[in-house]
Amino acid sequence: MSESISRRGLLKIAAGTAAAGAGTAALSGCSTIESMMGSDEGGSSDAFSIVSGKASLPAAKGPRVVVVGGGWSGLTMAKYLKRYYDKLDIVLVEKNSLFMSCPISNIWLAGAVDTDFLLHSYDDAAKNNGYIFFNATVINADRENRVVYTDQGSIDYDYLIVAPGIDYNYASIGVNPEQEFMLRKKFPAGFMPGSEHLTLKGKLEDFEGGVFIQTVPKGNYRCLPGPYERTCLIAEYMKREKIKGKVILLDQNPDITIKAEGFHHAFDNLYKDYVQYIPGVNITGVDPEKQQVIAETDGFKDTYDFADAAIYPSVRGAKLIEIMGLTKEGSQMEADIDPFTYQAKGDEHVYVTGDARPMGYSKSGNTSNSEAHYVAKVVAYHAQGKELPTWESPQTICFSAVKTEPLESIMVDAKYKYDGRTLAGFTDVTLKEKWTPAMGQGNIAWAEGMFNDMFR
Ligand SMILES: Cc1cc2nc3c(=O)[nH]c(=O)nc-3n(C[C@H](O)[C@H](O)[C@H](O)COP(=O)(O)OP(=O)(O)OC[C@H]3O[C@@H](n4cnc5c(N)ncnc54)[C@H](O)[C@@H]3O)c2cc1C
Known part of the structure; x- marks a missing residue:
């Protein structure tokens, strides 16, 4: 358990979690949560000690970066952070034990690729790229004391990357x-x-x-x-x-x-x-x-x-963004971050990437992957006390199949002009709206390239 957080403090966090999850104002009392978590103060088997006790992980060998969410953004962040600063100790926390790709899933739906094409191993990605994969659900964070709480225990961090994607807004x-x-x-x-x-x-x-x-x-x-x-x-x-x-x-x-x-x-x-x-x-x-x-x-x-x-x-930023107190007012419940550094407003140790960002970029895998290449550099430079890199636009490359026998696709490739407040338009746009088999093959080759970039 983190020395610096009390049982009452954690119960407040849990209460906040419940309140945010229910979409209501903060809960007035902690007693319900406390009873839900077990009342045995010193016991080792109650819910409180599981969440607040230290997760079973190797000791950090350098500044620890916890990446929350093993999607297109989090996987890319976890891999590339180390490329820019090899002393960083990376832990990727993901609630699913197996990666299943959304991109190409429509083609799979039509029977044109096997299920295996969509599935990838988190353990292999971690082994290939020198980071730790931790299969757990993040519940909340104590940002003041830099501790993230999961259903498998707590993890202290120097940097927290939050990349949990979206939730639906029914x-x-x-x-x-x-x-x-x-x-x-x-x-x-x-x-x-x-x-x-x-x-x-x-x-x-x-x-x-x-x-x-x-x-x-x-x-x-x-x-x-x-x-x-x-x-x-x-x-x-x-x-x-x-x-x-x-x-x-x-x-x-x-x-x-x-x-x-x-x-x-x-x-x-x-x-x-x-x-x-x-x-x-x-x-x-x-x-x-x-x-x-x-x-x-x-x-x-x-x-x-x-x-x-x-x-x-409609979609909204994942509920975890709201639970962690990171929501930007007036957005689709996405994160309140600096649009150029992705740093959470008022917290230089927390960054939010991927589809939970508030900027109006296309919420796509290629956008998240290319963005993460840049943000990994930002975080690595910050950790080394270096001047931050110049902003690089994310890139949206997006193929769409219109038929599968044979596979034929259309595509768009674009970058963004951004003035810090609103999208100022697109740049370097290529739009191919005439479907061809070559574009169908390009669609599959694009996905293979992305999977290689995240998992190999
Ligand atoms: C059908 C379909 C087709 C698509 N086709 C394309 C395409 O052709 N090209 C393209 O570029 N994009 C495509 N996309 C979009 C692309 O999948 C998303 O934009 C991309 O996955 C966003 O990446 P992300 O990392 O932000 O979110 P995600 O990939 O959704 O990853 C978020 C991860 O966080 C995890 N998570 C959430 N909460 C927690 C928590 N509390 N604790 C631990 N883990 C948590 C989730 O389990 C998930 O693995 C497609 C999407 C769909 C659905």
Whole structure:
């Protein structure tokens, strides 16, 4: 247990965690949490001693950097921090024991790559790159005393990198908590790593016909082209399997948000009888029991019945950001950081990277990976007392498959102009909206390159 934090202090942290998780103001008393965690002050088996006791880890051999979240950002940070300062001691904390990629998962959904292509070993990544992988869920941090709490014990840090990605904001589509629970279980969005993708694949394999609804959220959501790519590949699957069905894509934006020409062309030409694209839809409710989406378009109320669905609400920064007191006011509950150094406002030992950032970059894997290459340098230089590097724009390279037999894709490649307050536009943009087999191969080669960069 950290010498510097008392049991009462930790209980307050736990209380804050519960309060933030419930979306309410701070809890007034700690007694409920205390009783939940066990009341035996000196006992070694109660929940308190597990969370506050030291995690079973080797002693730090240099300034310790704890990276929270083994996604595209955290994996890249963990690897490259050491490249820029080899004395750093890196611990990557991730709640899942196995990495499953979101990128390429739509192609996998359509059966064009095996599951193995998406799965990677955290232990191998750590071994190959000289850091520690710690399989645990981060609960909170005591930033004053630089301790991070996990369900497997606490870890002292010199630097904390928080890269937990996103959570869904179901309130954005007007559902109550019970409906949210049912939607998560029965009609998941499939935009977070893990079992949602497996559920979605099962749905497709069992689909017997009728309407399959997909929704596109408002705001800066994860993977702008993802819902459109998935629409193409589900439509292709229905066409191939001769299923009497169609995808209705309810878009809460006025038009396709990226690669619009390419996707419109695919919907109209490849999948005319299988895709109905409806833009400008304001979703006001979803009834998971009746299997209906309730929406307004141009002031008119519509109800869409579905046989099956993947309902994608707006996204927010992962709840851990809020729990740690890092939220930026006025953002999609993303982190309050300096946009050039990624340092948390008022805390030079904490950085937030990846899709939990507030800057309006595309929330994509390539963006997170290229950004982490730069932020790793910032943290390593800070730890060595060196002048910080000049800002480097993240890069968004994003392929989207429109068909899989053979695999053919469209793509965009862009960097950002950023003035510190708002996005000042894009630069170095390449947009290829005519699909070809060569681009399909480029799509797979891109993913292999990224996996090599994070795991080898
Ligand atoms: C279907 C789909 C297709 C996509 N296609 C592309 C594409 O073609 N190209 C592209 O560039 N991007 C694509 N993306 C987007 C890309 O996956 C994300 O933008 C990227 O994963 C963001 O990286 P991240 O590290 O911020 O978050 P994530 O990759 O989500 O990683 C966050 C990690 O933190 C962990 N975590 C969260 N909370 C805790 C906690 N409390 N304790 C411990 N661990 C925690 C999570 O388990 C997760 O592993 C796609 C996404 C989806 C869903």
